[in-house]
Amino acid sequence: MKTYLIRRTLNLIPTLIIVSMIVFAMIRILPGDPVYTLAATEESEGTEIDPELYARLLAEYDLDKPIIVQYGLWVLGVFQGDWGSSLFSRQAVLPQILPRLAFTAQLAFLSWIFGILMGVSLGIVSALKRNTTPDIAATTFAMMGVALPNFWLGLVLIVVLGVWLDWLPIFGYVSIVDDPWGWFLRMVMPVITLGTALSATLMRQTRSAMLEVLEEDYIRTARSKGLQERSVIGVHALKNALLPVVTVTSLQLGGLIGGTLITESVFALPGVGKFILDAIIEQDYQVFQMGMLVIVLGVVLANFMADILYAYLDPRIRYE
Numbered sequence: 001m002k003t004y005l006i007r008r009t010l011n012l013i014p015t016l017i018i019v020s021m022i023v024f025a026m027i028r029i030l031p032g033d034p035v036y037t038l039a040a041t042e043e044s045e046g047t048e049i050d051p052e053l054y055a056r057l058l059a060e061y062d063l064d065k066p067i068i069v070q071y072g073l074w075v076l077g078v079f080q081g082d083w084g085s086s087l088f089s090r091q092a093v094l095p096q097i098l099p100r101l102a103f104t105a106q107l108a109f110l111s112w113i114f115g116i117l118m119g120v121s122l123g124i125v126s127a128l129k130r131n132t133t134p135d136i137a138a139t140t141f142a143m144m145g146v147a148l149p150n151f152w153l154g155l156v157l158i159v160v161l162g163v164w165l166d167w168l169p170i171f172g173y174v175s176i177v178d179d180p181w182g183w184f185l186r187m188v189m190p191v192i193t194l195g196t197a198l199s200a201t202l203m204r205q206t207r208s209a210m211l212e213v214l215e216e217d218y219i220r221t222a223r224s225k226g227l228q229e230r231s232v233i234g235v236h237a238l239k240n241a242l243l244p245v246v247t248v249t250s251l252q253l254g255g256l257i258g259g260t261l262i263t264e265s266v267f268a269l270p271g272v273g274k275f276i277l278d279a280i281i282e283q284d285y286q287v288f289q290m291g292m293l294v295i296v297l298g299v300v301l302a303n304f305m306a307d308i309l310y311a312y313l314d315p316r317i318r319y320e
Helices: 002-029 034-042 051-060 069-081 093-128 133-147 150-164 182-215 219-226 229-266 272-282 284-312
Strands: none
Touching: 002 069, 002 284, 034 051, 069 284, 093 133, 093 182, 093 229, 093 272, 093 284, 133 182, 150 182, 150 229, 182 229, 182 272, 219 229, 229 272, 272 284
């Protein structure tokens, strides 16, 4: 286990290097010249830009250097804690990302908890009520939850719960410290939007695992000994059925972090996802690079922890 842990940790290094290269190149593939736009906004006459101003802005953001040098300077700055400044707001990127990162982590965690509670509960009920109306309803929910895109589900919730029924506020965010009830109302739709796909996946996994465990000999033995059905299900069946569920749950956490990009944009929430989308529209290199790097790093670390947890929980697995 120690050897595997060390090897998996070392494997993160090339993964992060490749990811950083992809992130660095992505924003530069888009057509347009953000420095030209920035120079145009600084021109008082609003006519053709001053070539000297354009050259000065290129040098200020190291965009006049070869692409490989730009990448090296960016990576060096990341390790030194210098995350650069926004092209347009001229503000440092790090102080802008940290509070948004806290919100994104909060949204992902709440959606994760919602998905676990909903998916595991529906999976247990579906397995115990096999081929009945509750089972059919839960299976239908799982199929729809996996098939529906997050952004479409979010828009449907906005129209139904926010516009037609007027039950929940549509956009915006308030702090839980300032207004706990307002915070709860504004988090309901984003959490449902992001957590539905996870709950659908966990429902199918829990149902399959429970059906398999319920056919085991030790379950029949427990029932023949006169144990209450609640004890048979809760102590004997569920405990053994949850191992694959825990694995899937851990692996899905990385997907939730990545899914915040779309969800935050749909509901206009102050997270890293909305921050990155605005940076794409403006071609703000520094903001996009650091925002995407933070999101991808969260996904990679979540998958890494899931891999380690899987090896720890299941003693039958041996890694050579």
